[in-house]
Amino acid sequence: MTQDGRLAVIAGSGMLPVYVAEAARAAGENPFILPLKNEADQxxxxxxxxxxxxxxxxxxxxLIRRHGIKRVVMSGGVKKRPNFNEIHVNLRFLMKLPFAVRTLLSGGDDAVLKMVIQLIESQGCRVVGAHEIAPQLLAEIGPQGTARPNDDDQRDIAAAMKAADALGRLDVGQGAVSVGGRIVALEGVEGTDRMLQRVAELRAEGRISSRRRGVLVKLCKPQQDIRADLPTIGQSTVEHAARAGLAGIAVEAGRALLLQRQETLAMADAAGVFVSGIELQHDSTL
Structure with a gap:
């Protein structure tokens, strides 16, 4: 156990919680895992x-009190917000209940995650980001594999970046797809893979040009607390991007996670899909 107290990993779906837990253990910690009921799948x-x-x-x-937990990392997907009968409170939480209910009813994902961070920290813990525990997962600047974006791809990256930024400011989603400089898809609550399935269907229907490939861009929301829900890509993202006929994927270097890096980049190289880290300027207070 570190001098900061024990680390807990709140585990949603997917492999990210596993990578975080393994990275913590490799650093000499003994992480306590909190798999989310009906969400965790590992x-x-x-x-x-x-x-x-x-x-x-x-x-x-x-559990925090019983196991000496002082740091918590939130990782993995959560598809469903809790129903009111699933919310169980203590005295520290009770005063914040009206705020929590309003956020659950009307807030976007970023607002909900910020609310959850506040509630966890009200229990005497510090919430840390998955990238703080497993920094090796962060995307780096430039092409990550052998495929590289060409001039047309760079124009699509620029267009999709603007769209993803605007979308994020509305607290809707993190991803946008541009084909030939035209925004053809924006990520909503369905998530990135479902959005890319839509792009593939539109391509098959002739609604999207077959002569231009296009690019997926995923960015942090401008107002996002980066301790939760960093943009994440992996083999599934590459597979769906390839099926949608896209030339590549661009994510924010240092603020996006690349899972199963070796396997994901090998799949991207085989499909002729580039994966590239892009750099943005951000307010230093984030």
């Missing part, structure tokens, strides 16, 4: 675990 053999409901703040508070 095995946790060899780790201390306790399944917890998405809205069970009372149970989370008890």
């Amino acid at each position: 095995r946790w053999d060899g780790f201390d675990t306790a399944v917890i409901g998405v809205g069970d703040m009372s149970g989370l508070s008890a």
Whole structure:
């Protein structure tokens, strides 16, 4: 255990929680895993675990005290917001309940995540980002594999960046697709893979030019707390981008996660799809 107290990994779906937990263990920590009920989909053999409901703040508070947890990392996907009967509170949470209910009802994903961070930290913990535990997952500047964007791709990257930035300011999604300088898809609550499936269908229907390939760009929302929900790509993203006929994927260097780097880049190279890290200027307060 570090002098900062034990680390807990709140685990949603996908492989990211596994990579975070393994990185923590490699650094000499003994992470406590909190798989989310009806969301987590990985095995946790060899780790201390306790399944917890998405809205069970009372149970989370008890586990924090019992296991000396002082740091929490939120990782993995969560498809469903908790129903009111799934929210269990303690006294520290009770005063914030009206704020939490309003956010769950009307807030976007970023607003909800910020609310969850506040609630966790009200239990005496510090929330840290997955990239702080596993910095090796961060995308770097420039092409990550052998395929590289050409001049047409760079124009699509610029167009999709503007669209993704505007979309993020509305707290809607993180991704946009540009084909020939035209924005053809914006990510909503369905997520990146479903958006790319839409692009593939539109391409097959002739609604998108078959002569131009296009690019997916994923960015952090401008107002996003980067301790949660960093843009993430992996083999599934590459597979769907290739099926949609795209030339490549661009993500924000240092503010996006590339999962299974070796396997993902090998798949991208085989498909002729570039994966590139782009650099943006941000307010230093983020």
